[in-house]
Amino acid sequence: MARDLKLHRLHAKQRISRIRETVAELKRGRGAELATLITHAVDKFDRAVKEFDTRVANEKRDLKGADLQKVMRSYSKKFERLAPQLDTIYYNLARYRHCVDREDVAIGLQHLLDVLMDELVGAEVDPMIYLDSVPMYSTVPLVDLLNEFDPESGINPAEGYTGRQPIVVNLPALDPDNALLAPVLAHEVAHTAVQRSLSRLARERMAGKREEMRERARGIAGDEADDWAAVFDSWVDELMCDAVALVVSGPSFMFAFHGYLPPSNVPEISEHPAVRDRMRFHLWVLEKLGWLPLLNARVPSLMRWYAEVSRDVPLSGHPAETFLRGAIQSVEGDVLAVAQEYVSSPFVPVDDDETLALACEHLHKGVPAVQISGQVLSTWMVVLAGWLAVFQGKDRPVEAMKAIHDRAYNAVLLKALELSSVVTKWEEARQEEEDERTNT
């Protein structure tokens, strides 16, 4: 057994060395905080090996014969147990190491991600883009992922980590540079906020309603009511992310959503609410946020289509479906309230219609204009102008799908996003200089 212990100890040490060597070879630049986090994590494992060594030495002093043999078997397992844990670190490093300082994704999109992370997660974030073979959008907060160990009994690799937090943003590998779908990223980044705090806040806010739901669900489903609760929680999280995305990016999220996820004709109960129910929620939220006058004026046919589609939901008639659709509707106000309280800089309905009209006009002609009448267009104003330009003169749902796949048009929008971010920073720096001059 003693020999096994040495083998497993060496196995762990070698895994740690390989991880450290790879970290040393990582590039610097965007996403380089991956190196800081992984180093922090493997330091913990190194300390664990040292601690086990000390304990083994003490056991050899204190115990003899069969007792020592038995206790060494447990220590051997403790060393062996490090391997799968280190393998997950190895896996995350191997998977995401190419995301550091990547140059194959438009800088405009990277700027947009910075804006989103800053707004929804906090400034201490280092976003990394991973090109995923599954054509979907999602995020992985790596610190949260490595922070799952029980500190009382195991090694918690991320515990005590104070550096900027690497958050992986998964983009469809064959179509990463899609500016029109950028609002979908707002939904995905919101998942991190939901996981960290909004889910709990929503649960607290709707505690009374949940008790009523439990009683009703038990009356209908008996023991299966707990499964319904899991689906309900998942639906609340998804609607919360939708609400945050709508508050942050305005109607662009609704346009991106139907272009990315066309309304299904099949009834389903999954971890997401039905697409058509979500579209109804989007319309309702935009009405509450005061966007409908602008939308009804600019895209009237599209708005009629949204209303129609969200009323025409294919249903299975299953009791769970009926119950859950009713339950989720009863908490929509709570979901929106939590989202609104969370977002500190919402994208409010545009007053100056002339600026928006001019921005649309320029983008329609392929000009990435970002400063109109002295006003710099914000990130989400650029995206909204981009979407409204798509529907200019042809406000039909199919135009969204066509525009999403128009690479040239998306390139113009990405350039506009890049310029908007550059000019905004430039203006901020100029203002700071001016303030400094005034003060002196």
Next chain:
Amino acid sequence: MTVRTVDRAYEPDVDTRFVAQVSSLGALADDVVIDIIRARAGVSRLSESKSLKSAERLIESVVAQRRDPADAWTHPRSSEAVRWLMKLPVETSPGPSSGDDAGIERLEKLSGALQAACRDEASDDQLKVLTRFFDGISDSTMHAARAAVHNRGSLHAWLAI
């Protein structure tokens, strides 16, 4: 039709979270076994064992949940460790009781043995039961963590103890 959910959050194909949580449970089990061996050899006291106290709290919460399952509508989701232990096979030896009652009975015995051990009052039989139980947890969690990495997914292996 049964309503089922899959993991809500995005997971890559190796479930880091699952490996982390079952390894944590396994590490606790290893420490409990070590502390029992040391106590039986007379070199330390179980009343001073931190891991035994953690294990006692854990098993107590599993017993409470088996007796009165926390309903998902009003309680937050329990930890991976608790959910693992909730899946303990209930029939381990032939006897008059069966089903949930047998499982709870067995967990209550464990909980009683842990409480006695924490007061340095456990009998030899109780210490043997605890050693066998936590050795089993140690082996099963190791197997599950390894399988989750090698099979590229979280394998919720059955606890064979």
